[in-house]
Amino acid sequence: MISDLDSQKTEKALMLTLDGEQVAFEAGETIYEISERHRREVPTLCYDERLEAFGACRLCVVEVEGIRNPVASCTTKASEGMVIKTKTEAIEKHRKTLLELVTSENRNVDVNKLSGYASQELKILVDRYDAGTGRFAGKKSGTSNEKDKNPFILRDYDNCISCYRCVRVCAEREGDYAINVMNRGFNTQIITEFENDLRDSECTFCGQCVQTCPTGALGDKKALRDADTEGEIKKTRTICPYCGVGCSVDMMSKGDKIVGVQPAMDGPANEGALCIKGQFAFDFIQNADRLKKPMIRRDDGELHECEWEEALNFAAAGFAKVRDKFGRHSVYGIASGRAPHEAAYTMQKYIRATYGTNYIDNCSRA
Amino acid sequence: MSNEELIARWKDEPAPLLPLLHAFHNRDGWLSEESIRAVSKGLKIPLAELFGTVTFYHHFSREEPGKSAPRVCTGNICCLHGGNELLESLKSEGATPMPCAGRCDDMIPVIIGDQALVGLTKETLVHRATPMPVPNPGGVTECVFSKIREEGRATLDGYRATGGYAGLEKAVQGTPQDVIDIVTESKLAGRGGAGFPTGVKWKAVADAPGDPKCIVCNADEGEPGCFKDRTLMDHDPFAMIEGMTLAAFATGAPLGLIYLRYEYPETEAILENAIEDARANGLLGENILGSGFTFHLYVRRGAGAYICGEEGSLLNSLEGKHPFPRNKPPFPVTHGFNDKPTAVNNVETLASVPHIVANGAQWYRDLGLGDHPGTKVISLSGDVQRPGNYEVPFGLPLQTLIHEWAGGPPPGRTVQAVTMAGLSGGFLGGENLDVTLDDPCIKSKGSFLGAGGIMVFDDSRNMVDAAHDAMEFYAHESCGKCFPCRIGTQRMTERLNGSSPKLSQEEWIAEINDIGDTMKSTSACGLGMAAPHVTESLMRYFPEQVEAHLSDKA
Numbered sequence: 001m002i003s004d005l006d007s008q009k010t011e012k013a014l015m016l017t018l019d020g021e022q023v024a025f026e027a028g029e030t031i032y033e034i035s036e037r038h039r040r041e042v043p044t045l046c047y048d049e050r051l052e053a054f055g056a057c058r059l060c061v062v063e064v065e066g067i068r069n070p071v072a073s074c075t076t077k078a079s080e081g082m083v084i085k086t087k088t089e090a091i092e093k094h095r096k097t098l099l100e101l102v103t104s105e106n107r108n109v110d111v112n113k114l115s116g117y118a119s120q121e122l123k124i125l126v127d128r129y130d131a132g133t134g135r136f137a138g139k140k141s142g143t144s145n146e147k148d149k150n151p152f153i154l155r156d157y158d159n160c161i162s163c164y165r166c167v168r169v170c171a172e173r174e175g176d177y178a179i180n181v182m183n184r185g186f187n188t189q190i191i192t193e194f195e196n197d198l199r200d201s202e203c204t205f206c207g208q209c210v211q212t213c214p215t216g217a218l219g220d221k222k223a224l225r226d227a228d229t230e231g232e233i234k235k236t237r238t239i240c241p242y243c244g245v246g247c248s249v250d251m252m253s254k255g256d257k258i259v260g261v262q263p264a265m266d267g268p269a270n271e272g273a274l275c276i277k278g279q280f281a282f283d284f285i286q287n288a289d290r291l292k293k294p295m296i297r298r299d300d301g302e303l304h305e306c307e308w309e310e311a312l313n314f315a316a317a318g319f320a321k322v323r324d325k326f327g328r329h330s331v332y333g334i335a336s337g338r339a340p341h342e343a344a345y346t347m348q349k350y351i352r353a354t355y356g357t358n359y360i361d362n363c364s365r366a
Numbered sequence: 367m368s369n370e371e372l373i374a375r376w377k378d379e380p381a382p383l384l385p386l387l388h389a390f391h392n393r394d395g396w397l398s399e400e401s402i403r404a405v406s407k408g409l410k411i412p413l414a415e416l417f418g419t420v421t422f423y424h425h426f427s428r429e430e431p432g433k434s435a436p437r438v439c440t441g442n443i444c445c446l447h448g449g450n451e452l453l454e455s456l457k458s459e460g461a462t463p464m465p466c467a468g469r470c471d472d473m474i475p476v477i478i479g480d481q482a483l484v485g486l487t488k489e490t491l492v493h494r495a496t497p498m499p500v501p502n503p504g505g506v507t508e509c510v511f512s513k514i515r516e517e518g519r520a521t522l523d524g525y526r527a528t529g530g531y532a533g534l535e536k537a538v539q540g541t542p543q544d545v546i547d548i549v550t551e552s553k554l555a556g557r558g559g560a561g562f563p564t565g566v567k568w569k570a571v572a573d574a575p576g577d578p579k580c581i582v583c584n585a586d587e588g589e590p591g592c593f594k595d596r597t598l599m600d601h602d603p604f605a606m607i608e609g610m611t612l613a614a615f616a617t618g619a620p621l622g623l624i625y626l627r628y629e630y631p632e633t634e635a636i637l638e639n640a641i642e643d644a645r646a647n648g649l650l651g652e653n654i655l656g657s658g659f660t661f662h663l664y665v666r667r668g669a670g671a672y673i674c675g676e677e678g679s680l681l682n683s684l685e686g687k688h689p690f691p692r693n694k695p696p697f698p699v700t701h702g703f704n705d706k707p708t709a710v711n712n713v714e715t716l717a718s719v720p721h722i723v724a725n726g727a728q729w730y731r732d733l734g735l736g737d738h739p740g741t742k743v744i745s746l747s748g749d750v751q752r753p754g755n756y757e758v759p760f761g762l763p764l765q766t767l768i769h770e771w772a773g774g775p776p777p778g779r780t781v782q783a784v785t786m787a788g789l790s791g792g793f794l795g796g797e798n799l800d801v802t803l804d805d806p807c808i809k810s811k812g813s814f815l816g817a818g819g820i821m822v823f824d825d826s827r828n829m830v831d832a833a834h835d836a837m838e839f840y841a842h843e844s845c846g847k848c849f850p851c852r853i854g855t856q857r858m859t860e861r862l863n864g865s866s867p868k869l870s871q872e873e874w875i876a877e878i879n880d881i882g883d884t885m886k887s888t889s890a891c892g893l894g895m896a897a898p899h900v901t902e903s904l905m906r907y908f909p910e911q912v913e914a915h916l917s918d919k920a
Contacts, residue, residue: 188852
């Protein structure tokens with residue numbers, strides 16, 4: 001049964017007309033958010049739902065009755081009684097023209113999917129609007145930064161469309177303020193201070209700029225090592241092993257090979273964020289130097305492979321000897337941040353119960 | 367002064383970034399990496415952000431010789447007078463071009479250091495005062511120019527001796543609402559071009575919650591072909607200051623900021639002196655005229671960016687942010703400087719107010735012709751015999767202004783086209799030169815009066831070239847935020863100078879039309895919306911010149 005309070009609330013619900021349909025909305029919602037909820041497929045390039053709406057690409061413009069020009073739906077708050085049309089012929093033509101303009105400034109629309117999470121956004125829209133027409137040809141914008149030899153982030157600004165999602169994610173989500181916009185107009189260029197390398201800037205290589213870039217201008221250099229590796233990209237959802245935050249990640253693999261990591265935009269702990277380790281430091285998994293069997297240093301001074309039984313007995317004897325000679329606090333355990341929680345628990349229990357010391361720590365605490 | 371002393375001088379002042387950057391720029395002549403690092407630290411602005419912001423401004427130099435190198439105006443009108451040749455002759459001294467520097471009624475301006483010189487050749491550059499408007503050729507009653515030619519008007523004594531501060535003295539006897547009422551009744555509207563009713567704006571600021579409120583004078587007269595605010599500030603600075611004080615009284619704002627364009631260095635000194643005199647005589651600061659109301663006024667100098675005349679960009683610039691326009695709503699009347707209620711008014715608007723308060727709303731309304739209330743200063747330049755600022759009653763025929771007031775085109779020439787709103791209204795030509803100077807008439811021709819800059823092109827001029835120079839200006843000044851303007855102005859420029867790939871006439875026209883339609887409909891601010899007026903009117907009035915342009919390039 002509907003209580004009086006609820007029916008009152010229903011009466012007062014804010015309503016607007018979206019493409020002829022009456023829809024309810026909450027105060028403060030933008031036209032874009034409402035349109036998305038009703039699956040209107042309003043195109044965007046500068047939009048990232050985690051960031052403050054910016055209103056640069058103008059693809060999300062819609063018609064609002066009583067307002068002469070179309071409005072950017074991402075920055076326009078809905079109001080009671082608005083009559084909105086998201087897909088008129090005129091609006092769709094503007095969107096196509098805008099995409100043709102964007103395509104005309106860009107060297108390459110078709111980029112490898114390994115570049116980053118959002119890297120296909122421009123290509124998908126250009127295909128959808130059939131905007132790869134070659135119209136509006138002229139000077140290209142943006143200059144690729146080839147001198148920045150950092151090992152993680154490709155800065156191929158030849159493909160930059162100046163949506164500033166990278167600048168905004170760096171400031172609003174990561175708080176690094178490492179990059180910004182230099183110059184103005186057609187000459188804008190994404191830079192660090194004094195056009196330095198990222199390594200000389202405030203950049204922490206979290207990779208969020210890479211993952212929000214809609215064109216692959218910023219690319220994941222580590223993943224792109226496998227651009228030519230055979231096979232489809234498979235994504236496996238897991239939790240980053242490095243620390244206690246528990247960021248959700250999608251491990252990308254081709255065949256048996258892990259080729260890269262992408263943050264899960266719907267990860268409850270991270271909402272698309274990662275740190276340098278979670279984003280880029282996965283090579284150890286498949287590294288050729290990785291130990292697959294235990295080793296013992298024999299009398300000849302060299303390490304020799306052995307079986308687990310022997311190795312554990314050897315280690316136990318060594319620890320027991322130290323404890324007996326120097327006391328229980330002579331042992332200090334540090335669990336690896338890469339180990340799962342169960343292993344971390346076992347580790348502390350082992351140190352506490354076996355040696356009688358509280359000298360137990362985890363490298364993630366640092 | 368040392369870095370630390372400069373930072374200490376400015377960091378607790380309102381809107382400190384621009385004056386602090388200028389302080390370093392003035393000390394060294396350019397902004398070194400060390401200076402930018404010091405400012406970043408001193409004002410706690412992230413270094414990359416500050417660096418990006420510095421690069422936004424045309425006149426902040428990041429290398430020597432910096433500001434001591436000549437900057438030569440290559441605006442539309444100066445190009446007609448040989449601006450490019452003058453630039454070439456000064457290249458050996460490190461000269462660089464600058465967009466319209468707001469002195470189209472004079473010879474070509476060249477800024478060296480903090481002086482704006484004028485001349486037609488390198489050898490004849492002179493430093494001289496801004497031209498005074500000639501006595502009204504139509505003999506009509508003026509508002510903002512009514513006292514400007516009086517001896518000593520630019521001094522406080524001279525200003526008071528010619529009726530100055532009568533409005534404020536009258537106002538403080540009454541209530542703030544009285545001032546809002548009289549300004550509303552006068553039908554004064556924004557003279558910077560947008561034409562928003564001034565009284566309504568002030569009422570909105572007065573009623574908006576939040577303190578401290580702020581009055582911002584938009585003196586970033588960046589529109590090419592506009593130079594009226596310069597004349598008003600140089601020859602009648604107290605009128606604008608009194609107008610701001612009246613605005614402050616009406617809205618309850620204790621803080622005022624004048625955002626002055628970089629290209630007017632002498633004006634900055636004039637305003638600073640005037641403010642100091644007003645302060646010393648109890649006309650600014652605490653307890654103005656003994657009435658208990660407080661208004662502190664400061665000048666902030668821009669650094670070369672047309673877009674900073676857009677109020678959102680202007681406010682971001684004052685706040686030390688990257689000067690992109692702001693998304694609206696919210697509007698400055700509720701969320702302006704530092705997100706507090708703010709009235710942003712043009713110089714001419716503010717300079718009109720003391721006259722209106724002193725003489726009454728009815729007096730002002732009656733100055734216009736027919737149903738059009740009030741007057742407008744028109745900056746007339748280009749191919750006319752007497753370029754200059756003319757205060758016209760709204761409704762005056764354009765032909766009267768050009769031919770009777772300003773002497774018409776050079777002998778033997780006819781008027782081919784004029785621009786409207788500086789460049790923002792595009793061109794008028796043919797029979798549409800028979801407009802009257804009021805927005806209902808000009809808007810009916812697809813243009814608008816705007817800030818009142820009118821450039822005249824006689825029949826010897828190539829209008830495709832004129833359109834190109836205009837579009838190149840927009841491309842140079844596009845902030846780079848919204849896609850249609852950032853890319854559209856560039857593509858239009860390429861199509862007007864023939865540097866784009868070869869296109870058939872049909873393709874060329876279709877591309878220009880499609881870009882223009884999308885820019886007008888989807889751009890985020892007035893710059894991108896206005897720029898297509900240039901191409902639209904070019905094709906409308908001069909299709910044969912467009913055709914010749916295209917066949918030349920074929």
